[in-house]
Amino acid sequence: MDKGKKRRREDEEIEAVDSDANHSLSLEQNLSFSDTLVALRMMRAQFPHIDKSQLYSSVKDRTQVDRELESLRRDKVVRVFKLNTGQDDHGIMFLDDYLKQVEHVVKRMEEKKQCDLQVFKWFKVHVIESKLEPCIGHQELYALLSLGGRMKDEHISLLINSGFLTHQLIDPSMYWFAIPNIGSILKGLSQGRKELLSLLNRRRYKKMMLAPLEKKHLRLSPLDMRFHLRDLIGSGHIKTVHTPTGIVVRVSKD
Amino acid sequence: MWKEIGDREMGKIRPNSFSSWIKSNRISNLQLSNNKDIVSPHRGSINSLQVDLTEGRYLLSGASDASAAVYDVQRATNYEGNGLIAKHKCLFSVDKQHGKGHKYAISSAIWYPVDTGLFVTGSYDHYIKVWDTNTTQVVMNFKMPGKVYRTAMSPLATSHMLIAAGTEDVQVRLCDIASGAFAHTLSGHRDGVMTVEWSTSSEWVLITGGCDGAIRFWDIRRAGCFLVLDQSQSQLGRRPPVLARSAANKVSVSKSLSAGQNSLGKPRAPQKKYANGHGMKQLTIGRMPAKSSARQRLHPGMLSIQDRATAHYGAVTGLKVTDDGMYLLSAGSDSRIKLWDLESGYNTLVNFEMVRLQTSKAIQLAISQETAQVFVPCMTVVKAFDIWSGKMSLAFRGHYESVNCCWFSSQDQELYTGGNDRQILVWSPCEPMTDDTDTAHTKDQDNWSD
Numbered sequence: 001m002d003k004g005k006k007r008r009r010e011d012e013e014i015e016a017v018d019s020d021a022n023h024s025l026s027l028e029q030n031l032s033f034s035d036t037l038v039a040l041r042m043m044r045a046q047f048p049h050i051d052k053s054q055l056y057s058s059v060k061d062r063t064q065v066d067r068e069l070e071s072l073r074r075d076k077v078v079r080v081f082k083l084n085t086g087q088d089d090h091g092i093m094f095l096d097d098y099l100k101q102v103e104h105v106v107k108r109m110e111e112k113k114q115c116d117l118q119v120f121k122w123f124k125v126h127v128i129e130s131k132l133e134p135c136i137g138h139q140e141l142y143a144l145l146s147l148g149g150r151m152k153d154e155h156i157s158l159l160i161n162s163g164f165l166t167h168q169l170i171d172p173s174m175y176w177f178a179i180p181n182i183g184s185i186l187k188g189l190s191q192g193r194k195e196l197l198s199l200l201n202r203r204r205y206k207k208m209m210l211a212p213l214e215k216k217h218l219r220l221s222p223l224d225m226r227f228h229l230r231d232l233i234g235s236g237h238i239k240t241v242h243t244p245t246g247i248v249v250r251v252s253k254d
Numbered sequence: 255m256w257k258e259i260g261d262r263e264m265g266k267i268r269p270n271s272f273s274s275w276i277k278s279n280r281i282s283n284l285q286l287s288n289n290k291d292i293v294s295p296h297r298g299s300i301n302s303l304q305v306d307l308t309e310g311r312y313l314l315s316g317a318s319d320a321s322a323a324v325y326d327v328q329r330a331t332n333y334e335g336n337g338l339i340a341k342h343k344c345l346f347s348v349d350k351q352h353g354k355g356h357k358y359a360i361s362s363a364i365w366y367p368v369d370t371g372l373f374v375t376g377s378y379d380h381y382i383k384v385w386d387t388n389t390t391q392v393v394m395n396f397k398m399p400g401k402v403y404r405t406a407m408s409p410l411a412t413s414h415m416l417i418a419a420g421t422e423d424v425q426v427r428l429c430d431i432a433s434g435a436f437a438h439t440l441s442g443h444r445d446g447v448m449t450v451e452w453s454t455s456s457e458w459v460l461i462t463g464g465c466d467g468a469i470r471f472w473d474i475r476r477a478g479c480f481l482v483l484d485q486s487q488s489q490l491g492r493r494p495p496v497l498a499r500s501a502a503n504k505v506s507v508s509k510s511l512s513a514g515q516n517s518l519g520k521p522r523a524p525q526k527k528y529a530n531g532h533g534m535k536q537l538t539i540g541r542m543p544a545k546s547s548a549r550q551r552l553h554p555g556m557l558s559i560q561d562r563a564t565a566h567y568g569a570v571t572g573l574k575v576t577d578d579g580m581y582l583l584s585a586g587s588d589s590r591i592k593l594w595d596l597e598s599g600y601n602t603l604v605n606f607e608m609v610r611l612q613t614s615k616a617i618q619l620a621i622s623q624e625t626a627q628v629f630v631p632c633m634t635v636v637k638a639f640d641i642w643s644g645k646m647s648l649a650f651r652g653h654y655e656s657v658n659c660c661w662f663s664s665q666d667q668e669l670y671t672g673g674n675d676r677q678i679l680v681w682s683p684c685e686p687m688t689d690d691t692d693t694a695h696t697k698d699q700d701n702w703s704d
Contacts (some may be wrong), residue, residue, distance in 0.1 A: 062605035063644045067490040070603055088567055088588050133486045170466075171562065236609040252609065 035059045036068035039203070040078065040092065047227060049095045049185060052090040053234030054227070073132055082134045082176050084166075085190045097125065105162055105180045114152070119155040122148025123164065135225065138173040141165075184222070192221030192228045194197070197237060200251050207250030274624040280683035281625050282666040284638075286652045287682040290330075292342045292670070296321050298359065300672030302618065303661045307363040307409055310665040313343075314373055315672060320356040321349035322375050322565060324387070327668070327680075336390040346390055354392040356381065361402060361616070367409045374417055376402035382419055384431060394434055399423045400446070403616055406460075408452035416474070418460050420447035426462050428474060440472050442479050444562075448616045449567055453596075455579025463570030468563065469594075481599050483584075484563030485592065488601040492642065494496030558662055565601075566590060571611065574619040574628070576641075583621065583628055583641070585682075587613035591630060593641060608632060618659035621671065631657035636671050636681075652679050 039058045043050045052069070059065050069092070072078045079098050083089040093101075106120045126144045127136070145151045159165045163180030195218050200206055208216040214225055221228065229249070239252045258275065267275075290656045294300065298318030305327065306312045315326045323344035330340030348355050356377040366372035366384075372393070376382045378401040382550040384394040400422035407417055415431040424487040426447050445466040453459035453471075460472045566586025574583045575596075582594040586639040591606040611617065611632055620629040626641045627648075633656050655674035662669050669681040 056607075061643070062607060063603065066603040066605045070488055070490055088590055135486075156467075174562075236607055 028249075036065050037072065037077075040072075040094070043230075044094060044097070046224070048093065049179065049182070050092045051083075051189070051227075051231045051234070052092055053232075054230040055092070056234035057230045058234075064242050076132070077130075079132075079177075080134055082180060083182075083186060083189075084176075085186050091179065098128075098179070101180060102128075102164075105164075109162065118149060119145065119158055120162075123159060129217075135168065135174050138164075138175070141175065188221040188223050189228075189231070190217050192223055193232060193237075195220050196225075196228050197234060197251065200238070200249065205250075206253075207241075207248050209245070210247040210249050213249055272554060277622075277664070277667055278625040279556060280641075281627065281638075282648070282670060283684050284648060284650070284667070284681045285684050286650070287668075287680040289338055289685065290327075290340050290342070290668075290680045290682060292325055292327070292678045292680055293344070294672075294676060294678045295323055295344050296676050298592065299655075299658060299674035299676060300678060301360060301615070301658050302362045302364075303659045303670050303672050303678065304364050305661055305663050305670070306370045307367055308369055310663055312365075312370055312540040313661070313670060313678075314363050314365055315678060316360035316375055317676070318359035319349065320358060320360055320377065320379075321347055322360055322363045322373070322385075323347035324373075325678075327663070327666075327670075348385065348390055351543050352390070354383070354395075356383065356649075362405045364405055364407060366431075367407050367411070374405055374407065376405040376419060378402065380421075380428060382417060384417075394431060396429045397426065398434070399425075403448045404450045406450045406452055408457050410452070410454065410457040412457065414457070414474075418450045418452065418462075420450040420462055420464075421485060422446035424464075426450065426460070426472070435631050438474070440474070440479070442470055442472075443468060444450070444483075449573040451573045451575055454575050454577055455596075461573060461575065461582065463565070463573045463584060465569040466564065467566045467568060467570060467586065469565040469573070469582075482561045482563045483565040483582075483594055483599060483601070485601050486563075486564050487599070488603045489595060489598060490603060492602060495593065528692060565592065565594075568613065571613070571615070572617040572619045572630075574621050574622055581641070583619055584614075585611055585617060585619060585630065587611065591628075591639070604644045605640065606630075608638050612658075615658055617657075618661070620660045620662035622662050622664060622667075624664070629660050629662055631645055631660055631671065633657070634671075634673070636660055636669070650681055652681075653677065 036055060036059055040050060043054060055065050055069070056062050069078070069080070073080055076095055078092050079095050081091045081093070082092050085126050100126055106117060110117060124214065126147045127141065130144065141156065142151060145155065161198055163178055163182070165175040167176045168174040168176055200208060214229070216225060218225055218228065229238070233240060238249055238250060241248045241250065258267060258272065262269070262272045269574050294315065294317070296317035296319060298321070300315055300317050302316040304314050306314070311326060311328050313327050313484050314322065316322045324346060325342045325344050327342060331343040332341050333339065334341055350357065356375065358378040360375050360377045362376040364374050366374065371387055373383055373387060374382060374384050380398045380401060382394045382396040382398060382402055382405055385391065386393050386703040398419060398421045402419055402421050404420045405417050416437055417431065419427050419429060421427070423448070424441065424443045424445060426443070428437040428439070430437045443462065443464040443466060445464050446691055447462050447464045449463040451461045453461060458473050458475055461469065461475055462472065463469045469483040470479040472479045565584055566588050568587035570584055570586050572585035580596055582596055583591060584594065585591045589611045591608060593602045593604045596598065597603050609632070617631050621627070627638045628641055629636055634651070634653050636648050636650040639646050650669070650671065653671065653673040653675055653700045657671050657673040660669060660671040667683055670678060671681065672678045
């Protein structure tokens with residue numbers, strides 16, 4: 001499978017994935033692979049939240065990525081969320097990771113104070129299973145949650161407070177699905193992008209070798225430098241050039 | 255090349271594939287023309303370009319200084335550089351000095367589809383003017399309620415002569431040249447309408463893209479729009495697979511149910527159509543005056559108003575239908591280009607790698623049908639993408655500032671682009687330079703060698 005893998009990933013990731021693949025998945029589950037799924041699994045090993053633009057950087061054909069992502073979404077393997085860090089960012093999470101996150105939040109709320117926690121169960125059972133798009137309308141949300149039990153408006157505000165839903169800015173009756181506790185990650189994402197781009201822009205020729213760039217630490221972002229590099233390469237702000245001495249990263253000038 | 259001609263003679267290659275082979279060869283080496291130059295008299299950025307559809311000879315351009323000009327792209331007005339460079343000056347130009355000309359920027363200038371005797375300009379001064387080409391006089395004047403963003407006339411129309419106008423008002427208006435009045439208005443958009451295109455397969459179907467991100471299809475003989483494109487409904491591939499249709503149908507059915515239950519916050523004002531001009535036809539409304547609890551009873555054709563699906567996350571800035579009428583390309587201010595299958599109405603999920611598109615103005619896309627390429631102005635570069643795979647094949651760098659419009663002439667395989675730097679550039683397949691030894695022979699006959 002030609003995935004355009006970069007040399008730096010080969011050493012570490014392959015062993016991790018191999019051991020991962022051997023233990024967790026049986027043959028019939030992973031008999032038919034798609035490039036996108038393998039790329040997703042590799043990146044999930046690093047970090048549970050993945051950015052869609054990172055997928056574009058690791059699989060060569062972008063249309064294939066879009067289509068495979070769509071079929072994975074329909075098969076309920078992954079879930080796509082719209083992030084609010086500008087342009088058209090989407091975050092991808094495996095569905096079981098997301099459900100684990102839901103339980104984590106519920107457990108924490110149980111410890112803190114007693115609220116109507118059944119709404120989370122209804123949310124998990126009815127809404128997440130049936131609504132696969134990243135957004136949902138108010139009426140539909142109400143209808144689906146009422147399938148679990150008697151709904152009140154406070155339940156929706158509880159969902160918003162715990163981070164599962166956010167209001168859309170343009171349309172007051174539509175909500176985006178969101179991942180709880182993602183605020184710090186999103187802030188780190190946008191700050192890290194700006195910092196990395198300014199790092200390259202400050203150089204005289206706006207380019208740098210990949211190897212020393214990877215070793216730098218970003219001051220403002222808790223995320224890995226490689227996370228940001230993949231993200232920016234996938235969204236087209238940075239281009240890589242293969243030279244005889246290694247890979248050079250430069251800011252794309254269109 | 256000669257082998258292919260021989261094969262064509264023998265009948266081994268069919269005529270269509272032979273001509274598309276030649277055309278794709280020429281398109282693949284398109285570059286800034288070194289022997290053709292268009293001298294533009296405009297003193298403002300160029301907003302719209304169109305070559306006439308009947309002969310493919312006259313280029314009409316509209317600019318921000320309220321001027322419109324026509325050029326002949328096949329015959330040059332004069333030659334420079336020892337006869338090598340053909341200069342095309344404008345045949346005539348109408349601007350603010352003209353008594354009845356526009357006062358503010360012209361956003362859209364199109365030819366009358368039947369012949370080049372008329373052209374239509376729409377401008378930010380809220381007027382649409384129809385001009386007679388030979389006398390350069392204004393024949394007809396339509397007043398719009400807002401800035402006109404785009405005008406369009408159907409190239410297939412045999413029974414109507416309607417100009418569709420997209421303005422900053424939420425309603426799309428149809429102006430009739432035959433009667434000089436407004437025919438009808440189409441409501442459904444929730445914000446200004448930035449792009450308007452007629453379908454290339456039916457003379458009654460109009461496609462509009464709005465600043466609210468929605469793309470709507472209207473059949474002008476009926477009320478309301480019959481299709482709203484939704485970016486979350488997608489199909490994996492060029493045509494929807496036969497088996498997967500049942501799954502996709504379930505999604506669309508549940509969506510229409512939920513749309514029906516949505517209570518509208520917006521007042522019913524868009525439904526009121528006021529008479530503007532003389533014979534105006536009111537298209538809809540059998541609306542009950544008594545309101546039910548959360549829902550308004552609507553004329554069945556107007557239910558589409560409640561459909562709030564968006565095709566783009568920002569405004570729709572460019573639309574283009576392929577010549578066969580089967581696919582639609584839309585560009586949005588979220589810097590995405592999407593390819594839609596018109597028969598099913600789904601997004602085909604082809605990913606066009608874009609970094610940025612300009613967000614405030616509408617852009618004009620161009621499609622080359624034989625080679626299945628789309629030319630997109632992205633800031634200062636015009637990029638050519640393959641429609642089916644989304645890969646960028648060519649990039650045309652030549653403008654000093656953002657490019658607003660481009661037009662591809664499939665007859666000559668030439669691309670005309672106009673931008674904010676007031677230039678119209680011509681991109682043509684590179685011709686081999688004329689042999690200099692011919693001229694040398696006549697001048698210095700002693701200078702020869704074996």
